[in-house]
Amino acid sequence: MELVKRPRRLRMDGRVRDMIRETRITKKSLIYPIFVEEGQGIIREIPTMPGQKRYSPDTLPKALEEAAEKGIQNIMFFGIPKHKDECGSQAYCDHGIIQEAMRAGKKYVPQLLYIGDVCMCEYTSHGHCGIIKGDSVDNDKTVPLLAKTAVSQVAAGADMVAPSDMMDGRVAAIRQALDEAGYIDTPIMSYAAKYASAFYGPFRDAAGSDNFKGNRKTYQMDWHNRREALKEVDTDLEEGADIIMVKPALSYLDIIREVRDRVNVPVAAYSVSGEYAMIKAAGAQGMVDESAIIAETTTGIYRAGAEILITYFAMEIAQMIDEGRIG
Numbered sequence: 001m002e003l004v005k006r007p008r009r010l011r012m013d014g015r016v017r018d019m020i021r022e023t024r025i026t027k028k029s030l031i032y033p034i035f036v037e038e039g040q041g042i043i044r045e046i047p048t049m050p051g052q053k054r055y056s057p058d059t060l061p062k063a064l065e066e067a068a069e070k071g072i073q074n075i076m077f078f079g080i081p082k083h084k085d086e087c088g089s090q091a092y093c094d095h096g097i098i099q100e101a102m103r104a105g106k107k108y109v110p111q112l113l114y115i116g117d118v119c120m121c122e123y124t125s126h127g128h129c130g131i132i133k134g135d136s137v138d139n140d141k142t143v144p145l146l147a148k149t150a151v152s153q154v155a156a157g158a159d160m161v162a163p164s165d166m167m168d169g170r171v172a173a174i175r176q177a178l179d180e181a182g183y184i185d186t187p188i189m190s191y192a193a194k195y196a197s198a199f200y201g202p203f204r205d206a207a208g209s210d211n212f213k214g215n216r217k218t219y220q221m222d223w224h225n226r227r228e229a230l231k232e233v234d235t236d237l238e239e240g241a242d243i244i245m246v247k248p249a250l251s252y253l254d255i256i257r258e259v260r261d262r263v264n265v266p267v268a269a270y271s272v273s274g275e276y277a278m279i280k281a282a283g284a285q286g287m288v289d290e291s292a293i294i295a296e297t298t299t300g301i302y303r304a305g306a307e308i309l310i311t312y313f314a315m316e317i318a319q320m321i322d323e324g325r326i327g
């Protein structure tokens with residue numbers, strides 16, 4: 001055959017395939033979420049997320065060291081307090097669990113970057129992401145508490161804060177509170193387009209926030225919508241967000257691409273607990289090749305436009321990068 005174009009030419013040699021890759025993944029762009037629980041001596045398996053554990057501040061440094069040794073550079077903390085109340089007071093308590101985890105991390109493994117999840121659902125007795133009013137969350141009563149939470153996390157050592165509550169106006173309020181406290185250089189990574197997703201199920205089990213009545217549809221986004229994600233992103237950028245996040249990742253690759261094409265800031269994607277749990281479950285049953293699926297799904301998220309990935313597979317991905325199986 002006389003063909004001018006033979007696309008297979010560039011697929012014949014593995015070295016050429018490596019050379020022309022359009023998507024590369026670096027360890028430095030990964031964020032590893034870790035669950036920290038108030039108490040002592042805790043290393044507790046999370047049943048819905050096989051391989052992930054809860055740590056108390058004293059057992060945490062070892063896990064952080066292991067992550068650092070693998071070349072992970074960024075950590076995000078989710079806190080599980082001993083006591084929950086109506087107004088989630090442990091979220092903004094100076095000696096709350098995230099604050100103590102920050103102190104332990106900064107003291108024993110200072111080379112890592114620590115990001116605090118700013119939300120109230122792990123701290124409220126009713127499990128919602130803010131102060132309850134009727135069947136919903138009171139936006140304007142919640143926002144000042146989120147700002148207080150962010151400031152106390154940064155005071156305890158957080159290098160960055162990531163509000164995941166989806167209240168209106170929280171980025172502006174957090175920015176103002178951080179600035180007033182003198183933390184003008186602490187970035188905000190906003191969960192800008194966060195959908196009301198069933199993929200958070202395993203996380204809620206892990207974080208003990210699965211007791212809430214109803215759903216989160218009055219604050220998290222309806223997953224039928226695409227334009228609305230852009231509205232949320234625009235709003236958060238106007239309010240001063242430094243990094244924008246899309247969450248979940250795998251069912252929202254179109255949103256990641258659209259956001260990437262629209263904004264001039266870094267875009268993060270959060271591959272959430274349900275995505276992790278499904279791959280783990282299918283892998284454990286021998287239905288799929290787990291590490292091949294991790295490599296392909298992870299690459300898909302980056303190819304969609306994410307430059308930062310929050311993933312429970314961070315350790316596995318780092319290992320695969322070392323082995324040349326990904327990236």
Ligand code: PBG
Nearest residue numbers: 119121164199200203272273274
């Ligand atoms: C809220 C929060 C949630 C997740 C991250 N932050 C749960 C929720 O909104 O109900 C989910 C993350 C995951 O599923 O991995 N603080």
